[in-house]
Amino acid sequence: MERFLLQHKELKIDNWLDEFESILKPEIEFFKDPKGNAYTFNEVLKKLPDIKPSSLNLDNYKIIIGNESDAEQQVLEQLRKDLHGLDPWRKGPFELFGIEIDTEWQSWLKWDRFKGYLGNVEGKRILDIGSSNGYYMFRLAANDPSMVVGVEPQHSFFYQYLALQKYLNLENVFCLPIRFDQFPLTNNYFDMVFCMGVLYHRKSPVEMLQDIHKTMKNGGDIFVENLVLETKQGLCLFPESRYAKMRNVFFIPDLKCMEFWLERAGFSNIECLDVSKTTIKEQRKTEWIGTESLINFFDPKDHSKTIEGYPAPVRAIFKATA
Numbered sequence: 001m002e003r004f005l006l007q008h009k010e011l012k013i014d015n016w017l018d019e020f021e022s023i024l025k026p027e028i029e030f031f032k033d034p035k036g037n038a039y040t041f042n043e044v045l046k047k048l049p050d051i052k053p054s055s056l057n058l059d060n061y062k063i064i065i066g067n068e069s070d071a072e073q074q075v076l077e078q079l080r081k082d083l084h085g086l087d088p089w090r091k092g093p094f095e096l097f098g099i100e101i102d103t104e105w106q107s108w109l110k111w112d113r114f115k116g117y118l119g120n121v122e123g124k125r126i127l128d129i130g131s132s133n134g135y136y137m138f139r140l141a142a143n144d145p146s147m148v149v150g151v152e153p154q155h156s157f158f159y160q161y162l163a164l165q166k167y168l169n170l171e172n173v174f175c176l177p178i179r180f181d182q183f184p185l186t187n188n189y190f191d192m193v194f195c196m197g198v199l200y201h202r203k204s205p206v207e208m209l210q211d212i213h214k215t216m217k218n219g220g221d222i223f224v225e226n227l228v229l230e231t232k233q234g235l236c237l238f239p240e241s242r243y244a245k246m247r248n249v250f251f252i253p254d255l256k257c258m259e260f261w262l263e264r265a266g267f268s269n270i271e272c273l274d275v276s277k278t279t280i281k282e283q284r285k286t287e288w289i290g291t292e293s294l295i296n297f298f299d300p301k302d303h304s305k306t307i308e309g310y311p312a313p314v315r316a317i318f319k320a321t322a
C-alpha cells in the first residue's frame with residue numbers, strides 16, 4: 001500500500017491521490033498493528049525466512065519461485081509449516097523453493113480459457129478485482145504490464161499475496177486490501193480490468209459493472225468471469241438462501257442476461273469466450289485447505305445439481321470493450 005502511494009507519480013494516479021490516501025490510511029494503520037485473524041497471519045509473515053530465489057517462473061501453470069537448493073532443508077521444512085499458517089490456499093498452484101502449494105483451484109485452467117484473447121499486455125495498466133493471493137496478477141506480470149493492481153478485502157488472501165511477494169518482489173504488482181466499492185472511480189485510467197468470480201457475490205452486479213466502466217479508458221478491455229446458467233433467455237437465478245453452500249450468492253444470470261448487464265453498463269463488442277462446467281478436476285480438496293470443496297457442494301446422487309437442487313456451477317468468461 002505504502003509503495004503504491006509512494007509511486008504515485010510513475011503510476012500517474014496524482015488525480016486521485018487524496019482519495020487513495022484517505023482510503024488507504026486507515027488500512028495502513030490497521031496493518032501496522034493488526035487484530036484478529038490478521039494478527040495471526042501477520043505473525044506468520046514476520047517469521048518467513050529471508051531466502052533469495054535463484055530463479056522465478058511466472059509464465060507457467062504453476063508459479064515457481066526458486067528451488068530447493070536455495071535454502072537449507074531445515075529452513076524449508078519450517079517454511080512449509082509457516083505457509084500452512086496461511087491456509088486455506090484457494091488459488092494457484094505455486095512452488096516455493098521446491099515446496100508445492102497444491103491449491104484448491106487449478107487456476108491455470110481459467111487462465112488457459114482467456115489467455116488467447118489477452119492481446120498485448122506490455123505497458124498496460126491492469127486492475128484485478130477480487131485478486132485473491134495474486135495468482136492471475138503474477139501471471140499477467142510475466143507479460144510486462146506497466147502495472148497490475150489487485151483489490152482483495154479478505155485478509156487471509158492478502159497475507160498470502162504478501163508472503164508470495166516477499167520472494168517474488170515484483171515492482172509493478174500491487175494489492176490493496178479493500179473492496180472494489182471503496183476504490184476511486186479512476187476515470188480514463190485502466191487499459192484492462194479483470195472481474196472474475198466476484199459479480200455473483202454482489203447485490204447490484206450492474207452497478208458494479210457501471211463503476212468498473214468508470215475506471216477504464218475508452219476502448220479498454222474488460223474480462224468478466226461469472227457463474228451462469230447455460231440458457232440464452234435473458235433470465236437470472238436468484239437463490240432462496242444458499243447456492244452450493246455459499247451464503248453470499250445473489251444473481252446468477254444466463255448467457256443473454258450477462259450480455260444485457262454488460263450492455264447496460266456501457267460496454268460494447270461483447271463476446272462470450274468460454275462456458276465451462278466446474279469440475280472436481282478444477283476445484284478439489286487438498287492438504288492446503290481445511291474446508292470442504294466442490295464434491296461436497298453437489299447433490300450426492302446427481303452432480304448436475306447443487307446440494308440445494310439448483311443447476312451445478314457453470315462459469316462463463318466474457319470480454320467487452322469500455
Ligand SMILES: C[S@@+](CC[C@H](N)C(=O)[O-])C[C@H]1O[C@@H](n2cnc3c(N)ncnc32)[C@H](O)[C@@H]1O
Nearest residue numbers: 129130131132151152153154179180196197198
Ligand atoms: C471466488 S473468488 C475469485 C478469485 C479470482 N478472481 C479468481 O477468479 O479465481 C472471489 C474473490 O473476490 C473477493 N471479493 C469479494 N467481494 C469483493 C469486493 N467487493 N471487491 C473486491 N473483491 C471482492 C473475495 O475476497 C475473493 O477473493
